[in-house]
Amino acid sequence: MQYVGRFAPSPSGPLHFGSLVAALGSYLQAKAHQGKWLVRIEDIDPPREVAGAADAILKTLDAYGLHWDDGILYQHDRYDAYQAQIEHWLRNGEAYFCQCTRRQIKDAGGIYPGTCRHRMLDADGSAVRVYIDSPVTEFFDIKHGVMPLDPTMAAEDFIIKRRDGLYAYNLAVVMDDIHQGVTEVVRGADLIEPTGRQVSLYQKLGAPQVSYLHLPLALNADGNKLSKQNHAPAIDNTHPGPALEAALAFLGHPVPAELQGAPVEEQLLWGEKNWQINKLPNETEVITAF
Incomplete structure (x- = not known):
């Protein structure tokens, strides 16, 4: 079976460093398995959406060399x-x-x-x-x-x-992963707790369960999770190199000295060739200075 991974951001704001870590980890895990990497926009909560955020997210991924396979799936179409x-x-x-x-x-x-x-x-x-x-x-x-x-x-x-007619995250994410043929979910450790509910839905739907890999959450110096709710700053699209290098290092894969400052495509290729799960931090939360 071909490996299929995905990155599924919500359009509630621009990508920040924590988002980049999740996107990068899922991308490298997919490419290290010669698999497909999909992007899905999880836009099932309109009150939390920011106008233009979905397009901004896609432009940021493109700027960082994180090019997806196949078309974009938008949850509102489901x-x-x-x-x-x-x-x-x-x-x-x-x-x-x-x-x-x-x-x-x-x-x-x-x-x-x-x-x-x-x-x-x-x-x-x-x-x-x-x-x-x-x-x-x-x-x-x-x-x-x-x-x-x-x-x-x-x-x-x-x-x-929900009572307001909106569909719940747990249902949508499981049905969409099944629909897209996702074989492994790589995401942040903040989603460890809902995993049990999602596994129960796989069972109810009679679908093969995916495998899971939870990456460490990026915390700021105060110990708070980098998130849109905490107003984490957007990463820079015009100079993606420093943030990408920092994200690789955060995931336990610092680029060698000769690749520091290299184009993102070269750094990503190095990441694909050198990606090892045992190099990932053992902690589920790590403070970042970036």
Whole structure:
């Protein structure tokens, strides 16, 4: 089976250094396996989107030599597929409508207790939750081995369509990875916890589970994750070399002295030839000075 990897940013702002680490790691893992590297724009949450961000992300990837294979998939083109699957599960009794509020769930201890499982509610003003009858309490990560998960959270019937009509990340990401033939998911360690829910969806969908590799999160000097929410600065499209070198070093693959300052294409080619998972940091969070 051909290796297929992907990078799936949300268009909520420009790429920052942490995003570059995730994109670079997934790209090099795919190319080291002579595989395909896809890019998907995860635009299922319009209130969080920034106008022009999707195009800006693609231009940044191009500037850094991270050229994708095949066309770009936009999640907003997949709404019909998500809805069809939800309706199938509703008919089969594998999903149900829920009207519990965040306050009610918080008052119940923070984990949804299954209040609406047997209430037979209708769609009006409801979210949709999926039945979880076989909780996934651990998964295998290529770098970190067996990763245990919170068993209480693993047993929660989680939302697959929000009350406001928007589709949930866990459903969309799994259905799209299956649709695109993704064989391995390489992403940041901030997505370790949702992995159990995603594995449970693979099981419900009867699809072969992908393998997982979680890369360390980039933290600033204060120990906060570099993120769009934390206003991490955008990386420079006009001079990509320094950020790319820093990202390679962050991932345990510093370029040799003779390649420092070289065009990004040369650095990436070196990265493909020298990529080794055992060189990745063992930590799931690493402070960066970049």
